[in-house]
Amino acid sequence: MCVNFIPTPPTVLPGHFHTPDPLGEWKDEVWQDYLAPVIIHDDSGQRQALLASYGMVPKHQMPPGTKPFSTMNARAETVDNKRSYRTAWEKGYRCLVPMTAFFEPCYESGKAERMKIGMADGAPFAVAGLWRPWKAENGGYTFSFTQLTINADHHPLMRRMHKPDDEKRSLVIVPETDYDAWLNCADPTQARRYLRDFPADLMLATAPSQQQRPLFGA
Numbered sequence: 001m002c003v004n005f006i007p008t009p010p011t012v013l014p015g016h017f018h019t020p021d022p023l024g025e026w027k028d029e030v031w032q033d034y035l036a037p038v039i040i041h042d043d044s045g046q047r048q049a050l051l052a053s054y055g056m057v058p059k060h061q062m063p064p065g066t067k068p069f070s071t072m073n074a075r076a077e078t079v080d081n082k083r084s085y086r087t088a089w090e091k092g093y094r095c096l097v098p099m100t101a102f103f104e105p106c107y108e109s110g111k112a113e114r115m116k117i118g119m120a121d122g123a124p125f126a127v128a129g130l131w132r133p134w135k136a137e138n139g140g141y142t143f144s145f146t147q148l149t150i151n152a153d154h155h156p157l158m159r160r161m162h163k164p165d166d167e168k169r170s171l172v173i174v175p176e177t178d179y180d181a182w183l184n185c186a187d188p189t190q191a192r193r194y195l196r197d198f199p200a201d202l203m204l205a206t207a208p209s210q211q212q213r214p215l216f217g218a
Contacts, residue, residue, distance in 0.1 A: 002147060002171050003072055004029060005102035007036045008124045013049060016124050017098055017179075022049035030054050032072055038131055038145045039096040041183040052095075052131055052143035056084050061134060061144075074130060074146045076172070076195045080188060085146060088130040092186040096126035096179060097147055102171060104161040106205070113207055115161065120204040128172040128182060128194060148172045148195060156200040173198035 007030050014021050022037050030036045035051045042048040056071035074085045087093075101118035119125050131145040152158035152170035159168045172195050174182050185191045 002102045002104060002149075003070075004031045005036075005097075005099045006030070008098040008100055012124060013037055013098060017047065017049070017096075017126070019047045019049040022051050024051045026051065032070065033058055033060075036145075037098060038129060038143070039098060039126065039179075039183070040094075040131060041180070045184065047180075047183070050095075050131070050143050052145045054145065056088070056130065056132060056144055056146035058134075058144050071146055073149045073169075073171075075169075076148055076150045076192070079130070079148065085130055088132050089191075090188055092188075092191075093131050094183055094185060094191065095129045095131040095145055096174060096183065097129045097145065098124055098126045100124050102127075104158075104205075105163075106161055106207075107163055108160060115205045115207055117157070117203060117205045120202055126174050126176075126179065128174050150195050150197070152197070155197050157203055157205060158200075160205075170197070172196070173203075 006028065007026055013019065017039055019039055024035065026035050026037060032055045034054050036054055037049050038052045040048055040050060054072060059068055062068060071084045079085045079089050101116045104115050104117060105112040106115045128148045129145050131143055133141040133143055136142050149169045150172055152168040155170055158170035162168060174194060178194055182194045
């Protein structure tokens with residue numbers, strides 16, 4: 001599953017995704033507990049960008065003595081019954097995670113190779129996620145998010161990622177025409193309609209270590 005990605009840069013985010021500027025800055029590449037922008041609908045139904053921590057339950061929010069666990073990815077099959085995600089799923093706390101690429105390991109060469117996956121045309125895109133607020137000591141709020149994943153055993157590109165015997169998984173890339181419908185979907189049953197494969201011919205995977213050699217795509 002995806003554990004790091006390249007978020008859409010601050011100079012591109014507002015214009016491409018039609019959001020106000022989020023407050024704050026973020027790294028060029030994001031890992032667990034790093035801040036990154038997410039897009040939600042505000043109370044008036046308009047897009048709003050928030051800075052949120054990658055991982056639904058940040059490490060500093062885990063109870064003392066709890067063994068650290070990852071909440072960067074929420075499986076679509078169990079999102080409605082896992083304690084870390086079910087409240088956000090049921091309450092409709094849906095978000096978009098804007099990015100220019102994400103990374104997955106490919107073992108086709110016989111060893112793990114870090115593949116950079118994005119759109120074939122190089123455009124920014126967004127994946128389906130969930131977010132939640134956390135009450136801060138100063139009375140305000142901080143935010144966190146997770147990305148939703150689906151089975152990819154039959155996806156022409158994503159089935160080539162991960163170890164040969166592992167289940168194949170993929171982030172849910174949301175078509176631009178569905179952005180607001182996903183954000184506005186309050187019904188958990190209806191929300192599942194958006195958790196589907198993205199066309200492989202619109203995607204591109206490259207190996208940074210081999211001078212951007214295309215693995216798949218135009």
